[in-house]
Amino acid sequence: MATYTLEGRTGTWEIVVGLEIHAQVISESKLFSGASATYGGAPNDHVSFVDAGFPGMLPVINRECVAQAVRTGLGLKAQINLESRFDRKNYFYADLPNGYQISQFQMPIVGTGIVEIELQDGTIKHIGITRLHLEQDAGKSMHDQHPAKSVIDLNRAGVALMEIVSEPDIRSPEEAGAYLRKIRQIVRYLGTCDGNMEEGSMRADVNVSVRKAGEDFRTRCEIKNVNSVRFVMHAIEAEAIRQIEVWESGGEVVQETRLYDPSKGETRSMRSKEDAHDYRYFPEPDLLPLIIEQAWVDELKSKLPELPDEKRARFCAQYSIPFYDAGVLVADQTTADFYETVAKGRDGKLASNWITGDFFAALNRTGTTIETSPVSAAALGQLLDLIADKTINGRIAKDVFEEMVDDGTMPADIVEKKGLRQVTDTGAIDQAVTKVLAENQDKVAEYKSGKDKLFGFFVGQVMKAMQGKGNPALVNEAVKKQLG
Template sequence: MAELLKGQTGEWELVIGLEVHAQIVAKAKLFSGASTEFGAEPNQQVSLVDAGMPGMLPVLNDEAVRQAVRTGLALNAKINLHSIFARKNFFYPDMPQGYQISQYELPVVGEGEIEIDLPDDAVKNVRVERLHIEQDAGKSIHDQHPAKSMIDLNRSGVALMEIVSHPDMRSAEEAAAYVTKLRAILRYVGSCDGNMQEGSMRCDANVSVRRPGDELGTRCEIKNLNSIRFLRQAIDFEAARQIDVIEEGGTITQETRLYDSDKGETRSMRSKEDAHDYRYFPDPDLLPLDLDQAYVDALKAELPELPDAKKASLRRRTRPVAL
């Protein structure tokens, strides 16, 4: 059991949900034929589609779908045979179309579950709410010119899986264990290399605190945590901050925060009032994604042995045999 946090005025329970962005292992981007190799010179892996040129159209990369479905199966999740790509509209210079193609109301993968490993051989199930496929953005580089920002579109359009958990975790340790297990599963399946340093796996944490037994508190979302260490530090800092605010008579406002790993603190990025209205709607350039059950079954049959199954079979093999 996760221990409760002690504040000045009593005990607090920490509630954490995670959104993990995992770059799908595929030779080409999600909707264009451009390469996805890491480390190329800026803007060398950009197709006309990735650059948002006029009149360009997305064509779905089947391999990205295959990897997402395999991942969903490995998470014991429901595979939605009918799913929809939607546009998430907002302006950002490294997002050339002016919208991100993602999945909103009907994701390709629905409810699933991950068993996380805790100290002393304890385990806990964390529910996965959904897994959907979406495009990555490019990269803005701010340190090469005093007044200008540079844009690198190599990553623009790369296929991501966004894996969203339920708010089932109760400590930074559990959150770390979740990401560790998820990363192991992704690596076993081969759908993501799990390399957080290169940014091919990134994590957003939704953090709130409440009195034990109360309704969920107001959450803050901490964006773009790129290591498990930072994830733990950010959650611990944020939990302490929220407890301080409430105990001093304040209220938590729903907002997006950034973790500054140099200072070891989170700080406000934008409040809910400034939050984008993404105006999601089905992307008219793409047909609905309709999969056959037979296709899903075939992928399931080909899945490699997963970490939990492997562990279980090792346990079986090492169990003392009664003679």
């Protein structure tokens, strides 16, 4: 694996990155109230008095949110803490109704874990997970709705978030991207977060520092709320370059919160958070310690779906497909399920080739997804069956597939309607060969005088004459025979 470095005036720098991923928990209602946790809604409609921090309102925890955190912890191969606690993180902001966020500071529900990432060149690397904890999301401030005012919608206030904190094990933008995608893949498999970065249900705070080889960590900066994999990668690079410039010009990087501006491709200091560093954490007195039973954890574990790493290994073994292809197929649960439906009882390698080849190309071309694609797994499976039982040949299969993409018709119907069954009647094939050779006497002469390459031409002409339906092996045989 090539080490990622940046060249400065004073030498080579490496970067040190840790990610804090905020993943919105999939649940009906909020972490501490019965209001809807669904994205969107009319302003302040998904809000209870608890979420809006009204006097005398008290939090009551949602069991499913706890279960989701445990599931995610199990998916990250992490330690589950049977006793955890909630703390208040105190700071003032217009979209933070109570003036504090209920979070887990000292005793998170999930402890250390490990995540495996794969880089472009096939290298496997392990990134440590420091912890995962549950906390409340804040509301939303909007600054462009009114000329003189900022306006606040509390619909998201109180929705459960999992904050997944990595060790500072990441050493390149590529690793950061791979890590973020891997976490997203895992939570999507688990059904604990939809991973939708556009809607903000997954976002990352990126801690970046730079150092010369062999040094201890230098001061880091935290880039807040980066909302796409691409931006995370860009922000790391831009911030690393900025820090190198600061160090190299004799300055000192100050620990601060920064914001990434994608339009300018740079990070800038977030002044509004400047004096908010003293969060005065203390145990949330409105809640008691969260105690969970090992038996409950075991039950959740027994119901976990197969995770991508395990599924990939199984696909390789069970369907004899290459590790790389299996990686593509397990990228998300839907693709993996689609593949398994097609591959089950069929040639796994052929199924993989069709899906990663023609099928993905068709999705791309038509702008559809597996869910909206006109070609169902059952239809593609039928197509593979038609090939396997020699009803159609591979050439015709491609045409049939295109028609399936066009209107969603089942392949057997297309073959029937268009009469695309492969011709295996040797009489008919011989007849076609005779005709082609008769029409191309000159080429036959050339062939006989040694131009062997023309053999393919004759086969092609025969196939063409038979509208592609000739059984390729039989056609070959007949041509060879007649040419003597």
